[in-house]
Amino acid sequence: xxxxxxxxxxxxxxxxxxxxxxxxxxxxxxxxxxxxxxxxxxxxxxxxxxxxxxxxxxxxxxxxxxxxxxxxxxxxxxxxxxxxxxxxxxxxxxxxxxxxxxxxxxxxxxxxxxxx
Amino acid sequence: xxxxxxxxxxxxxxxxxxxxxxxxxxxxxxxxxxxxxxxxxxxxxxxxxxxxxxxxxxxxxxxxxxxxxxxxxxxxxxxxxxxxxxxxxxxxxxxxxxxxxxxxxxxxxxxxxxxxxxxxxxxxxxxxxxxxxxxxxxxxxxxxxxxxxxxxxxxxxxxxxxxxxxxxxxxxxxxxxxxxxxxxxxxxxxxxxxxxxxxxxxxxxxxxxxxxxxxxxxxxxxxxxxxxxxxxxxxxxxxxxxxxxxxxxxxxxxxxxxxxxxxxxxxxxxxxxxxxxxxxxxxxxxxxxxxxxxxxxxxxxxxxxxxxxxxxxxxxxxxxxxxxxxxxxxxxxxxxxxxxxxxxxxxxxxxxxxxxxxxxxxxxxxxxxxxxxxxxxxxxxxxxxxxxxxxxxxxxxxxxxxxxxxxxxxxxxxxxxx
Ligand SMILES: Cc1cc2nc3c(=O)[nH]c(=O)nc-3n(C[C@H](O)[C@H](O)[C@H](O)COP(=O)(O)OP(=O)(O)OC[C@H]3O[C@@H](n4cnc5c(N)ncnc54)[C@H](O)[C@@H]3O)c2cc1C
Numbered sequence: 184x185x186x187x188x189x190x191x192x193x194x195x196x197x198x199x200x201x202x203x204x205x206x207x208x209x210x211x212x213x214x215x216x217x218x219x220x221x222x223x224x225x226x227x228x229x230x231x232x233x234x235x236x237x238x239x240x241x242x243x244x245x246x247x248x249x250x251x252x253x254x255x256x257x258x259x260x261x262x263x264x265x266x267x268x269x270x271x272x273x274x275x276x277x278x279x280x281x282x283x284x285x286x287x288x289x290x291x292x293x294x295x296x297x298x299x
Numbered sequence: 300x301x302x303x304x305x306x307x308x309x310x311x312x313x314x315x316x317x318x319x320x321x322x323x324x325x326x327x328x329x330x331x332x333x334x335x336x337x338x339x340x341x342x343x344x345x346x347x348x349x350x351x352x353x354x355x356x357x358x359x360x361x362x363x364x365x366x367x368x369x370x371x372x373x374x375x376x377x378x379x380x381x382x383x384x385x386x387x388x389x390x391x392x393x394x395x396x397x398x399x400x401x402x403x404x405x406x407x408x409x410x411x412x413x414x415x416x417x418x419x420x421x422x423x424x425x426x427x428x429x430x431x432x433x434x435x436x437x438x439x440x441x442x443x444x445x446x447x448x449x450x451x452x453x454x455x456x457x458x459x460x461x462x463x464x465x466x467x468x469x470x471x472x473x474x475x476x477x478x479x480x481x482x483x484x485x486x487x488x489x490x491x492x493x494x495x496x497x498x499x500x501x502x503x504x505x506x507x508x509x510x511x512x513x514x515x516x517x518x519x520x521x522x523x524x525x526x527x528x529x530x531x532x533x534x535x536x537x538x539x540x541x542x543x544x545x546x547x548x549x550x551x552x553x554x555x556x557x558x559x560x561x562x563x564x565x566x567x568x569x570x571x572x573x574x575x576x577x578x579x580x581x582x583x584x585x586x587x588x589x590x591x592x593x594x595x596x597x598x599x600x601x602x603x604x605x606x607x608x609x610x611x612x613x614x615x616x617x618x619x620x621x622x623x624x625x626x627x628x629x630x631x632x633x634x635x636x637x638x639x640x641x642x643x644x645x646x647x648x649x650x651x652x653x654x655x656x657x658x659x660x661x662x663x664x665x666x667x668x669x670x671x672x673x674x675x676x677x678x679x680x681x682x683x684x685x686x687x688x689x690x691x692x693x694x695x696x697x698x699x700x701x702x703x704x705x706x707x708x709x710x711x712x713x714x715x716x717x
Contacts, residue, residue: 186496187492187495187496187500188492189491189492189493189496189497190492190493191492191684191685192491192492192663192685192686192687192689192690193492193684193685194492194495213684230501231348231358232473233346233347233348233360234346234473234474235346235444235445235448237448238448242336242337243446243447243448244446244447244448244449245444245445245446245447245448247346247360247362247445249346249348249360256501259473260473263473277363277366295346295360295362296362296366297366
């Protein structure tokens with residue numbers, strides 16, 4: 184498969200050969216960072232998801248949240264769907280769990296704002 | 300009229316770091332004045348991650364990064380005046396702020412300008428067509444979605460591929476909108492590769508390089524835009540024109556430092572950055588008035604903002620305590636391939652430690668070298684596989700290097716052949 188490296192503005196286009204769960208070869212990278220990125224991105228691409236949930240009785244309407252660790256890229260939309268309808272009341276602290284085991288990933292959504 | 304040693308205008312990351320720097324440098328009384336009801340500035344609406352890798356060695360969201368600085372300022376007992384807008388500063392450093400209680404007048408020994416920047420509006424683009432609802436700057440849309448909790452539209456075109464536009468393309472897509480395209484007039488994007496991949500490619504959003512919006516349609520609400528390819532001189536090619544139906548146009552076409560107050564104080568501004576000319580100590584052309592953060596020049600990394608603002612705050616404290624700065628200095632010239640460089644001059648007598656030169660290049664350069672010369676002598680060189688205008692470059696000159704400066708007439712920063 185072909186991917187674009189995200190480590191620097193060059194954005195090397197890399198041809199990556201994958202067999203099962205292992206990367207066999209990486210071509211087109213200019214440096215070692217590209218190679219290790221290709222290894223992760225082609226076998227198990229993950230992203231930290233950031234979003235908001237509804238804040239009730241707070242100084243604003245939305246409370247920002249993130250996944251406490253990166254989740255599989257394929258689960259992003261399901262995570263968002265599960266956040267719909269979630270409501271939170273202050274006080275909330277950074278790191279407080281807002282939704283447990285989001286999209287069955289075993290990873291929690293946590294607050295990224297302190298609301299006293 | 301109240302007397303204060305260091306008055307800091309703006310409570311974003313620049314203002315907070317300046318306050319911390321001033322306090323740590325021993326300033327007696329300080330005050331941060333912020334027009335909003337909370338500290339943190341633009342970071343409050345930056346809920347995405349990617350902040351603080353340099354400073355904290357971990358990836359934080361904008362609001363998490365800000366919370367860390369707010370906590371540091373709180374622990375140091377930094378006084379803050381919220382919901383108060385500074386409306387005037389005089390060259391002799393009287394500061395006027397307006398709040399519920401009326402006009403507050405302060406006499407500052409030193410002032411730090413940390414008002415940030417604002418987004419370039421539609422007016423500055425000159426797009427033909429109707430004045431309909433549905434056109435927002437990307438940052439305004441970001442505030443609507445991330446703070447106010449509502450979506451400004453469902454079918455979106457983004458003009459400009461700056462990072463804010465890219466981040467908003469992803470955010471609105473995840474929230475259920477359909478982002479039709481991101482049009483960029485330049486042949487390259489000003490955004491980070493990471494954002495192009497993770498905000499556009501991940502969701503199949505097309506990035507149209509060398510394209511722009513040439514017309515806007517709609518009566519009350521936007522109904523569509525005309526997009527066309529542009530030639531090398533950035534003129535639209537009429538036969539490539541095509542209509543894209545949408546109800547929302549987000550503009551991510553650049554940021555302008557917010558310098559109305561600086562002008563009132565008589566501070567001279569650079570046409571290249573839109574921000575004040577400063578020396579190595581971040582002092583502007585007006586003695587005792589310092590500037591840092593996005594009001595000085597637009598930053599893409601908040602870590603650089605915090606770093607330079609802490610130094611600016613410490614220097615402001617020094618000035619307030621009577622450590623005068625020597626005037627003049629050796630000019631820093633933006634040489635071949637460099638659009639501007641901050642600071643604009645360096646007086647070696649004022650340099651306590653090392654000095655960072657921060658600059659932007661004029662175009663994309665491959666396999667080249669960043670070079671700093673004192674007159675003709677190269678004192679710094681760094682090979683680079685790629686340099687782009689979207690990423691601020693930074694070169695640090697050590698104190699030993701600065702010592703060689705005394706006899707030089709000029710400092711030139713340039714891009715040279717690899
Ligand atoms: C939308 C957006 C997205 C960004 N994304 C990233 C990113 O992903 N990663 C990254 O590292 N950096 C990012 N940045 C850059 C980084 O956030 C900024 O460089 C940084 O916030 C600048 O800090 P500042 O304090 O100079 O300005 P600001 O954060 O804008 O703060 C200025 C403060 O001054 C206040 N103020 C202005 N005028 C007055 C007045 N007259 N009286 C009182 N108060 C006043 C304002 O209310 C505001 O609180 C982004 C910037 C923007 C605009």
